[in-house]
Amino acid sequence: MTKVIARRVANYRFLWQLGNAPTNLDAVSCEYIMKSRPTANMTKAHEGLLKSSSGQSLLEVAVIIPLLLALVGYAVDFGYFFIAAANITSATRNAAQYSVLGYEAPDQGPLPPAGPSSAGTSVAEEALGDMASLINSSTTATVEVCSKSLGTTGNLTKCSSYGPAVTTYTPAQDPEAPRFMLQRVDVTYTVQPPIPMSFFKVSLLPTMQFHRQVSMRAMD
DSSP: OHHHHHHHHHHHHHHHHHTOOOSOOOHHHHHHHHHHSOOHHHHHHHHHHHHHHHHHHHHHHHHHHHHHHHHHHHHHHHHHHHHHHHHHHHHHHHHHHHHHOGGGSTTOOOOOOOOOTTSTTSHHHHHHHHTTTSTTHHHHEEEEEEEEEEEEETTEEEEEEESSOOOOOOOOOOTTTTTSOEEEEEEEEEEOOSSOOEETTEESSOOEEEEEEEEEEOOO
16 A cells, blocks of 8 residues: 555656646645654654764774784784794704714814803804894893703713803713713793783783703714
């Protein structure tokens, strides 16, 4: 019924524009035309609805922005963790390889000194140099070197640690000792995220330590 009346009203309006509108509109059609006109109350309700939607959008933005910033911060921190893990692995391998060269090096010299970390030719300095791009690596990283240059105890090389105190490790015995001796380099790094995440002064990321070790035969 409503569709029929609406179609009839549309025809009346079209005829009105052409100047041929009938004058005998029935009461139902007139009532429908009057009801289809927007009233003042309807206009005010529409404006109130627009204001309510605008306020709701602002509230949604205020809630979502902190969550987006937190996600960005976590993405940066975890990306840094992967970079730090790869860097420490590479630094440990390079330092261990440098520590065992000795006579096989281009200068055919003795085994390099284990430390200290400030010596330009030491194994510890080699490891820390590869980690220079990490945050506070010079103060939070510990390098433990087990080398024949420090001496031996039975079939094991002696070890020395350079940096903050951490857990120490003992090198394994070479299967063909004492003909060959295993040298070992351990690197321990305390990770500090580039974007510290906290909530009411409570850290959202735990303190983590990355540890890598490489053992190789001395070639002196």
